């Protein structure tokens with residue numbers, strides 16, 4: 001059995017070599033009036049915790065970093081409650097985390113992301129960090145929905161993920177039931193994606209700050225999805241770590 005260590009709460013002299021460190025990232029962004037502003041970060045942090053615990057059950061030692069709470073929000077930045085970080089600032093900020101963190105104890109870092117807008121800035125951060133780090137250090141990035149095949153979303157929810165829809169609502173119900181308030185929520189149909197778009201059209205699409213039908217959310221489906229994501233990710237990571245141990249690369 002391995003260990004899961006909260007790196008913000010543990011002095012470094014009590015940390016031995018870690019197999020993996022996880023950095024969750026999300027956003028402070030309007031999610032209608034039914035979900036908390038921190039939804040994306042809360043989900044990323046929960047996925048990171050579950051992945052850490054599943055990897056420790058497989059014998060690996062995992063460090064959890066405090067999340068990057070703020071993200072880059074483009075389409076919902078005009079809505080009350082949203083905080084957006086300039087994408088270059090965000091990218092540089094995360095690049096600095098990734099380049100100052102490695103030590104003899106830490107040589108593999110995985111970002112688990114919960115906010116769509118962070119994808120490009122954080123992928124650049126990872127690439128730039130790899131250029132600055134010593135060549136043996138490994139860094140990875142993925143958003144939680146990348147770990148889920150389409151069929152799983154369709155079977156559990158009958159839809160693919162949309163902003164603050166029944167999927168995110170279900171996940172938050174499973175993590176923090178009292179954080180969800182569905183009073184006054186009506187379904188909002190997503191509009192067809194067009195090749196050419198104006199800012200005003202994008203803002204109209206997100207006028208309510210959510211899409212889909214959050215009333216269809218369920219705590220049980222959210223719990224199942226969180227478990228599926230964590231299990232699939234832990235499985236993939238464990239395989240990579242084991243292959244590295246026996247020298248297959």
Ligand SMILES: [Zn+2]
Nearest residue numbers: 039040164168
């Ligand atoms: Zn979200």
